[in-house]
Amino acid sequence: MSAGCTQLVWGGRLHWGASHLLSCLLALCALWVLAAAEPTEGGSANVQGVGEAALYQGRGQHRVPSEDNVAVLSDQWEPSSFQPSSAFSGTDLGTMVADSYRGPGNSDRRSNKELPILLWWSENLFPHFPGDAERIDCPLSSCMVTKNKSVKLHKRTKSIIFYGTDFRAYEAPLPRLPHQTWALFHEESPMNNYVLSHLPGIRLFNYTATFSRESDYPLTLQWLPTIGYLHNPALSMAEKNRWRKNGYAPVLYMQSHCDVPSDRDRYVKELMKHLEIDSYGQCMKNREHPNKRLEDTSTATTEDPEFMAFTARYKFHLAMENAICADYMTEKLWRPMHLGAIPIYRGSPSVRDWMPNNHSIIMIDDFASPKELAEFIMTLDSDDEQYLKYLEYKKPGGTTNTFLLSSMEKREWGVNDMTAPNYLNGFECFVCDKENSRIKAEKTYKKSQQGGAAPEPHIADFNHMGCPMPTPGFGSAQEIPESDSWKQMWLQDYWQSFDQGEALTAMIQRNETNQDRFWDYMHETYIKRSMNH
Ligand SMILES: *[C@@H]1O[C@H](CO)[C@@H](O)[C@H](O)[C@H]1NC(C)=O
Ligand SMILES: *[C@@H]1O[C@H](CO)[C@@H](O)[C@H](O)[C@H]1NC(C)=O
Ligand SMILES: *[C@@H]1O[C@H](CO)[C@@H](O)[C@H](O)[C@H]1NC(C)=O
Numbered sequence: 001m002s003a004g005c006t007q008l009v010w011g012g013r014l015h016w017g018a019s020h021l022l023s024c025l026l027a028l029c030a031l032w033v034l035a036a037a038e039p040t041e042g043g044s045a046n047v048q049g050v051g052e053a054a055l056y057q058g059r060g061q062h063r064v065p066s067e068d069n070v071a072v073l074s075d076q077w078e079p080s081s082f083q084p085s086s087a088f089s090g091t092d093l094g095t096m097v098a099d100s101y102r103g104p105g106n107s108d109r110r111s112n113k114e115l116p117i118l119l120w121w122s123e124n125l126f127p128h129f130p131g132d133a134e135r136i137d138c139p140l141s142s143c144m145v146t147k148n149k150s151v152k153l154h155k156r157t158k159s160i161i162f163y164g165t166d167f168r169a170y171e172a173p174l175p176r177l178p179h180q181t182w183a184l185f186h187e188e189s190p191m192n193n194y195v196l197s198h199l200p201g202i203r204l205f206n207y208t209a210t211f212s213r214e215s216d217y218p219l220t221l222q223w224l225p226t227i228g229y230l231h232n233p234a235l236s237m238a239e240k241n242r243w244r245k246n247g248y249a250p251v252l253y254m255q256s257h258c259d260v261p262s263d264r265d266r267y268v269k270e271l272m273k274h275l276e277i278d279s280y281g282q283c284m285k286n287r288e289h290p291n292k293r294l295e296d297t298s299t300a301t302t303e304d305p306e307f308m309a310f311t312a313r314y315k316f317h318l319a320m321e322n323a324i325c326a327d328y329m330t331e332k333l334w335r336p337m338h339l340g341a342i343p344i345y346r347g348s349p350s351v352r353d354w355m356p357n358n359h360s361i362i363m364i365d366d367f368a369s370p371k372e373l374a375e376f377i378m379t380l381d382s383d384d385e386q387y388l389k390y391l392e393y394k395k396p397g398g399t400t401n402t403f404l405l406s407s408m409e410k411r412e413w414g415v416n417d418m419t420a421p422n423y424l425n426g427f428e429c430f431v432c433d434k435e436n437s438r439i440k441a442e443k444t445y446k447k448s449q450q451g452g453a454a455p456e457p458h459i460a461d462f463n464h465m466g467c468p469m470p471t472p473g474f475g476s477a478q479e480i481p482e483s484d485s486w487k488q489m490w491l492q493d494y495w496q497s498f499d500q501g502e503a504l505t506a507m508i509q510r511n512e513t514n515q516d517r518f519w520d521y522m523h524e525t526y527i528k529r530s531m532n533h
């Protein structure tokens with residue numbers, strides 16, 4: 001690879017002419033095909049034959065990172081538009097091109113058959129194409145990566161990478177080998193797998209990439225492509241007021257995923273008693289979408305221009321995440337800010353840490369009741385000057401949060417940015433470098449005849465996810481009847497997940513090799529828990 005291309009891929013901040021970019025892309029693709037064709041030996045997987053179709057089909061299941069966005073405006077696809085799911089899209093050049101991460105610190109000259117192997121347990125996510133094995137050159141060192149599970153017991157297989165949403169305690173690879181670490185990639189909602197929100201579940205992993213800033217490789221700002229995204233101009237006040245006069249409510253709600261742990265509809269239902277809200281999605285729907293084409297895609301993630309123009313007319317957007325957890329923030333928050341609507345937000349309790357300034361969103365939980373919130377919104381609706389104070393972050397110099405600014409500056413991956421690697425390849429390299437330095441440390445320790453200090457284990461902590469038990473969107477759990485579907489579904493799911501983490505931990509501790517015994521362990525865990533109560 002030419003130095004110029006390496007810089008392009010790694011540096012990401014340089015400005016290059018389009019033709020240079022293109023030739024680098026072509027060169028990289030060619031190199032990549034060569035690398036894939038190079039034979040690998042010694043037990044590492046070198047398996048072709050998984051068809052392109054299968055690869056894309058698999059990835060297709062992961063196309064929609066924010067589970068609420070059920071519909072996709074595929075016919076209006078705009079390649080330039082922001083899709084944080086770029087990591088999953090095999091057709092995205094960004095994924096293909098920027099998957100080499102070799103940094104100036106990497107002087108690794110080992111051949112493929114000497115390199116440690118990282119196994120992607122969730123093969124749908126394997127961020128390489130074509131083939132199912134690949135050499136990766138990372139900032140500090142190199143590894144082989146594969147999705148072929150036949151290497152799972154190999155002594156060179158040093159780490160297994162799991163996708164949180166697909167991780168099933170009853171399908172985990174057993175026995176767990178002492179020389180292997182487990183790595184977790186989970187950028188999606190905590191509701192997709194509550195096992196990871198409990199200590200016994202998260203501690204199964206050594207390295208994590210989650211939405212939490214506390215994880216080893218944080219993906220917290222995955223839905224914010226750039227700071228400039230926030231500075232997109234809002235519709236004028238006059239125009240917004242005109243839409244109000246034309247019969248638009250001050251507040252927009254657009255959600256089609258209704259039975260979620262945050263139980264948001266229970267709150268919205270109360271709020272609607274005191275405040276005009278236009279609801280177009282399947283949840284609490286009270287209006288027909290004026291545009292037939294957008295009707296069944298009203299919760300789309302894409303930045304379809306018509307969809308965006310329509311939603312920008314509203315002064316306020318109800319921005320409620322499907323689950324409540326520190327640092328879990330999605331497009332529900334960032335998109336209204338991009339459009340210049342004020343988010344009325346409930347989701348990450350620590351959301352303020354990431355806001356462009358101290359006066360840019362309205363937090364639902366700052367208000368004692370839906371009625372008080374409604375009164376506040378109505379005041380702002382009739383006071384343009386007070387309203388506009390919430391958009392000052394869009395003015396030059398208006399984005400003052402240095403934590404936000406520096407976090408964006410420091411992040412090494414890009415969102416739909418062809419010049420920066422995506423976070424799947426980034427995390428893979430993070431694990432590769434960690435494993436190589438662990439191998440080195442273990443060798444040094446052995447040579448020292450146990451003289452020095454043994455390398456410390458690295459184990460994920462509760463706060464790498466740590467999402468709290470779901471609570472009702474409005475009122476208290478005691479007031480809600482046992483027959484309520486939210487109560488039946490999410491409280492059970494949450495606590496059953498705790499038991500799953502404990503059961504798997506017990507299986508690992510006892511060197512269990514038979515996955516089928518998982519439910520016996522679950523039963524045992526359940527009995528133990530009932531006895532302790
Ligand atoms: C995985 O690799 C082994 C050995 O290299 C090979 O025999 C097998 O067919 C591969 N499996 C898949 C699913 O490609
Ligand atoms: C927000 O206000 C607090 C104190 O009121 C201050 O410490 C903090 O720096 C402010 N943050 C921003 C982004 O202005
Ligand atoms: C990985 O985590 C497990 C606990 O799940 C721990 O027993 C092991 O020592 C850790 N391995 C390393 C290399 O840190």
Ligand SMILES: *[C@@H]1O[C@H](CO)[C@@H](O)[C@H](O)[C@H]1NC(C)=O
Nearest residue numbers: 175177178508509510511512
């Ligand atoms: C599990 O295996 C490890 C080493 O392979 C051994 O040290 C440990 O005692 C075993 N544990 C049980 C409960 O058999």
